[in-house]
Amino acid sequence: MFLIGKLSQFAGVSTQTIRYYERIALLPAPRRSENGYRIYDDTDIDRLRFIKQARQLNFSLDDIAEILALRERNQAPCSVVMNKVAQQIEEINSRIAELIHLQNELKRLYQVGLTMPEDIEMKHCVCHLIKDGLPKEVDAHA
Amino acid sequence: MFLIGKLSQFAGVSTQTIRYYERIALLPAPRRSENGYRIYDDTDIDRLRFIKQARQLNFSLDDIAEILALRERNQAPCSVVMNKVAQQIEEINSRIAELIHLQNELKRLYQVGLTMPEDIEMKHCVCHLIKDGLPKEVDAHA
């Protein structure tokens, strides 16, 4: 039995975010005190902590809603969770690969850029490399 | 001298996105034909290709606007570009590190989850691991 500020402290989630979760029905509308303040109890802490942990594991709010909905219908979400976890491990591999690719391009751009003069015509400096793409092999700029 | 559809083809950017870029003033408002259609020329292709390349290098539209603005004032943006490139190379390192960390947690969660039963009380299955966080060492579940 406590107000939103306490729930925020207990769960480590801002009051703004708690209200947001309520708006999108990720959290149920809590009962209200006479003055209209939201009143929570321990089960709310549990639910919110679950959400927070799942967010830190990069589950989307949609994923989390699905998992919580299963729980509400007394269906064990374990296999759904395991599938999403496996899927995410794969996605992270792809994202890392993309980032490494991007980083390699940036590194190459940087190295080539170091060898080039500034020029306002944007013809022979790093800017022109952005426009035209990096050459396969750096041209001797002859 | 061509319409937005051609510009879209030449630059590889959708017409929607071209109009969007115009709205946020990343592209100048082009002149219009009698019927109100946008009319472009080769310099527009250049500018749009530059934007596209920079986007593929993960420059933000704000970054790109800044670079193009410098160019407009006849100031060479080379050093700005080089700084942003260097900065991004660093940021990608951080992001990769974060992703690897996240992936390790997911892998650990998955492995532990494999050893656990489904249960609707959410006490001893993978779901409870999400709520309470992964243990440092997997508990023997005694």
Add this chain to the structure above:
DNA sequence: ATTTGACCTTATAGTAACTATAATGTTTAG
């Protein structure tokens, strides 16, 4: 008694970079 401070409330808009939709107008070809 009042005022200050720490709470709480709602509604609304902003973030990044698009993408999608609706409703409509123009031009060309069959």
Add this chain to the structure above:
DNA sequence: CTAAACATTATAGTTACTATAAGGTCAAAT
């Protein structure tokens, strides 16, 4: 004549929040 393939605008949706404004409630200190 009409259907396709273009074009136009305005508006809303995406993700997960965060920020702001404008205000109501309550306890304590002055």
